[in-house]
Every structure is written in C-alpha cells, then in structure tokens.
Amino acid sequence: MFSRILRPRTVQNASELFRAFSSTAQNQARVAVLGASGGIGQPLALLLKNNRNVSELALYDILNTPGVAADLSHCSTRARVAAYNGPDQLADCLKGCEVVVIPAGVPRKPGMTRDDLFNTNASIVRDLAQACAQNCPKAIICIIANPVNSTVPIASEVYKKVGVYDPKRIFGVTTLDIVRANTFIAEAKGLDVEQVNCPVIGGHAGATIIPIISQCSPPVSFPQEEREKLTVRIQNAGTEVVEAKAGTGSATLSMAFAGARFANSVLEALNGVEGVVECAYVKSDETEASYFSTPILLGKTGLEKNLGLGKLVEYEANLVKAAMGELKGSIQKGEDFIHKN
Numbered sequence: 001m002f003s004r005i006l007r008p009r010t011v012q013n014a015s016e017l018f019r020a021f022s023s024t025a026q027n028q029a030r031v032a033v034l035g036a037s038g039g040i041g042q043p044l045a046l047l048l049k050n051n052r053n054v055s056e057l058a059l060y061d062i063l064n065t066p067g068v069a070a071d072l073s074h075c076s077t078r079a080r081v082a083a084y085n086g087p088d089q090l091a092d093c094l095k096g097c098e099v100v101v102i103p104a105g106v107p108r109k110p111g112m113t114r115d116d117l118f119n120t121n122a123s124i125v126r127d128l129a130q131a132c133a134q135n136c137p138k139a140i141i142c143i144i145a146n147p148v149n150s151t152v153p154i155a156s157e158v159y160k161k162v163g164v165y166d167p168k169r170i171f172g173v174t175t176l177d178i179v180r181a182n183t184f185i186a187e188a189k190g191l192d193v194e195q196v197n198c199p200v201i202g203g204h205a206g207a208t209i210i211p212i213i214s215q216c217s218p219p220v221s222f223p224q225e226e227r228e229k230l231t232v233r234i235q236n237a238g239t240e241v242v243e244a245k246a247g248t249g250s251a252t253l254s255m256a257f258a259g260a261r262f263a264n265s266v267l268e269a270l271n272g273v274e275g276v277v278e279c280a281y282v283k284s285d286e287t288e289a290s291y292f293s294t295p296i297l298l299g300k301t302g303l304e305k306n307l308g309l310g311k312l313v314e315y316e317a318n319l320v321k322a323a324m325g326e327l328k329g330s331i332q333k334g335e336d337f338i339h340k341n
C-alpha cells in the first residue's frame, strides 16, 4: 500500500523512482510511449516496464516497435508489453490508456536551438495529440518532444479543436532540468543528491529555464558570481550533452530517467497518493505567459493545484522577466501552427 505523503513544494528524489517496483500498486495503468524505439523511448520503456504502477505498456513508433517490445517482454516484471507499429496501429495503442508519454520527434545536433526542431516536430506532436484526443481523451499527456515551449500549446490547441481540452491533463516534461539542478547543486555543495530538491520554473529552452536556487531544499547559498555560473550551466546542460554527443543526438538516458520519474509521479497521484509535487510546463495564470512551469500538486485527474512561483530573490525575478519575450513567442508560434494548419 502507498503510505508516503510528500510535502507540497517538494519533488521526489532519485531512489523513489524505483520505489513503485517494490511496492504494491492499488490500481495499475495502461501507459503508452509514443516514439518508443528512439534514444529516449527505449530506456524510458525499460524503466516503465520495471514500474509496478504499470499493468500494460503500449509501445508505439513508426518503426522497430516489434523488436523493442519482444526484447522488453522477456524482463521478469509484471507489466505486459505490446507493440504498435505505424499510424494504422496508433488508435489501438491509445485505447484504454491512462497515461501517454511522448518522446517522438527529432533531436538537436550541435549548433541548433530547440526551436530549430519546430518544423519537423510540430506536425509529429500535432498528429499524435490528435490521436490521443480521439482515442484516450481523459489520459494524462506528458510531452517530452521539443521544443516543449511550443509543443505543449500545439497539443492544447489540437485538444480544443477536437472538443476535449482539459488543461489539467496536458503536461510539458521539464523534469530533466530539476534533475540536473539537483545534481549540480549536490556536486557543488558535497550533498547527498537524493536529498536535494531545487525547483526549476519557466520553460524548457535556454533563458526560459529558471532554477530557483533560493527555494532549494536543503537551503544552499552561493556568492552571486557562482550562482550565475550554476544557473547558466543548468540552462545550457542540454547543449552540453548535444556537444558531447557530437552529432549523434541529445540527452537520452538522463531524459529517460527524468521522464520515468515524472510518469511515476503522475501514476502515484492517479492512485490516490497525496502530496505528489513535480515542476511541469502547463497552462498557467501565474505570469503573463499563458504556459509556464511551476511546482504542481498532482492528483487523481492530473493537475490538482498550481503551487505558483513562490518567493523569488531579485536575481530570479529578473530571470523570469527576461524569459517572457521568448516564452510568449514560442507559445504564439505553437498556437499559430495549429490555427493555420
């Protein structure tokens, strides 16, 4: 039985990612991964296969899902695995799903911004969101595909068109930014990374990634120059990986880790666990940008309560101000794409 109560404004630590595997889930869910054969999709599917909150794992991609599913299905965990290959099988994949995770789309190469992926990924997310809206309108949708600042508005506009929009059920996954902030802060301060919890708000691209180090738990402090360096490192961490991978892709393993953590938090909240909090990019009234990531209390129908920005120090408040232009532009671009296509 679940008994853990998370304090609001906290996020889960790393060891909790695997906790569901050793606990007894009350309700198990059918979970789909769209883009399951990819660099993120495969390790994410492995982590979800290992999660006791998952009864059925529906793997969809435009290629190679039979092989991925056959391989995964031999793991001696309870989740049943099924492969769905190509658009003709997408509807069957989605029927009955309570949670859908979407890492489908092309990754960056060195020199590209996340926004440079828009031309390819916007239509991928549009088509997948439409299938979700038609086949599992009540499912919680977790969007990993970049540019997240635009793909979440894209999915939302598609749901509006289909007539099933519920902003409490559509999330942009920014968990990797929190995972990175926790890791870098723990390294800098010699802390146990599993005890560190630093909210990251805003969006998921460059200057829109805003670590709120002043709200870190346990409290940490840095001289201003060091705080700025740490902030910039968190903002550029995706690029750090893109450059290290030298043209072969972007973060996959750490993203699978982060995506599995977010999906597990959603599943636990669906199961009635109270006090589950994650930062995520959602429809929001917290700032002048109509989508914004803040700590979110998750519940049985997705977003239960937006916990807001909390108290910011001047440096952080200025980062929020500086992010507004880019964030609003990316949101508008996503919405326009659906209105014009």
Ligand SMILES: NC(=O)C1=CN([C@@H]2O[C@H](COP(=O)(O)OP(=O)(O)OC[C@H]3O[C@@H](n4cnc5c(N)ncnc54)[C@H](O)[C@@H]3O)[C@@H](O)[C@H]2O)C=CC1
Pocket (backbone or CB within 6 Å): 034, 035, 036, 037, 038, 039, 040, 041, 060, 061, 062, 063, 103, 104, 105, 106, 107, 108, 117, 121, 124, 128, 143, 144, 145, 146, 147, 148, 173, 174, 175, 176, 177, 204, 249, 250, 251, 252, 255
């Ligand atoms: N939100 C975040 O923090 C992060 C987001 N990403 C983003 O995740 C996305 C995926 O990255 P990777 O897995 O590394 O790429 P990848 O290229 O290794 O895998 C993408 C998969 O999507 C599949 N795909 C393409 N079109 C599809 C469609 N219409 N329907 C279903 N599947 C389709 C491909 O066949 C491929 O298997 C990229 O857009 C990347 O920028 C990556 C890291 C972090």
Ligand SMILES: O=C([O-])CC(=O)C(=O)O
Pocket (backbone or CB within 6 Å): 107, 108, 114, 146, 176, 237, 238, 239, 241, 242, 250, 251
């Ligand atoms: O940097 C990228 O393109 C992939 C990503 O979103 C991340 O690693 O944060």
